[in-house]
Amino acid sequence: MFLPENIDFAFPEKYILSIRIIPDGFSFSIHCPTDHTVFYYKETSFNNKLSYNENIQKLIFDFGFFTQPFQSTRVIVVSNEYTLIPEIFYEKKKVNDIFNFNITTNKKTVLSEKPEKVAENDFYVLFSMDDELHSFMCRNLWNPIFTHHISQLLPYFSRHNNEAEEKRCYVNFHEELMDICCFRKNKLLSANTFPVNATFNPLYFIVAVWEKLPLDQSADFLYLTGNTESHKETVDALKKLIKKVQILSFSPNITVPKEEISSVPLDIKIQLCE
Known part of the structure; x- marks a missing residue:
């Protein structure tokens, strides 16, 4: 897989890796928070002979850089299976019950996160991942942070x-x-x-x-x-x-050609402004 020459994995701690898990695919980006000329985004195709999880596992094993000790490794779950819970009603021990009351799950790990404050609202986002895939990524990525794509969007929309x-x-x-x-x-x-x-x-x-x-x-x-x-x-x-x-146009503060950023999902573009 081709990577830009200005990405040097001899110093992985300079970069942020973002992996997007979408219902029928996989994409990732690499950027450097201190150098706006460093950015790479790639969507990958799957082998129809393998299952969804097997495809992702193969990609991570075939391209060994995914396991590097990056400054931050983020796994963004992109799905319509999530629910928002006001902080006042949130109890960690009841996360599974609350999520399953709203969304039926099967062999899935229920995760929760408290996004950046969204206007007047303090809440948690509850979302799920396949058990096997979640376990695999915990074992093979460097301290992965699991997040949902809606958690990236809401703070940006709330300020606009x-x-x-x-x-x-x-x-x-x-x-x-x-x-x-x-x-x-x-x-x-x-x-x-x-x-x-x-x-x-x-x-x-x-x-x-x-x-x-x-x-x-x-x-x-x-x-x-x-x-x-x-x-x-x-x-x-x-x-x-x-x-x-x-x-609503969105121009992240990076110095790469417009054609390289045009197809990048909004949740990734927002991260480039952090």
Whole structure:
């Protein structure tokens, strides 16, 4: 696997490794917090003859640098299987019960994390990983930190235009998923992730969220980000339904060609600004 010449694994402690576990794939990035010219992102294809877990294990074994003692090794779980629990109701010993009450799991490890403070809200994100995969990564990566992709997005969305009186809805398109996060000033109103494919129309979910909260089609903001080009029909329809629709661009502070960053998921781009 080709890596840029300015990544030197003789000094792995300079870099942050981020591994993204998505429902049907695997990607990773490497960057240096002190050198904005160092960034690499790669999506990898799977061998159809192997299981999902076997593919990931093979990738990590074949490319030995994954096990290096990086400054930080992050495993980002990208999924729609998560739930938010207000801190006042959080009890570590009841994490499994709370999660399983909301989402049925089978042979999965339930994890929890408290994200960076999101406006007025203090809460924990509960999410799950396959038992075998979680155990494998704990054994073979250097002190991995497990996180959920929604934990990366919410703090960023909560800070954006948060002085506006109007409610704000953020829609992030990525892989075959779509995040919908809504705020009123400094308060998180809702956060959900939905499947998006030929069966599940993104327009249906967005309109349903606006009706349920409710949001005002004439006054409130709708911000679209992520892979909006693949959802042009949805974007055009939303512009007819909602008055204040904006494409939210995100330019991380790194000096690499735009074409190298255009396909990078938003949760990775946000990390580049830390």
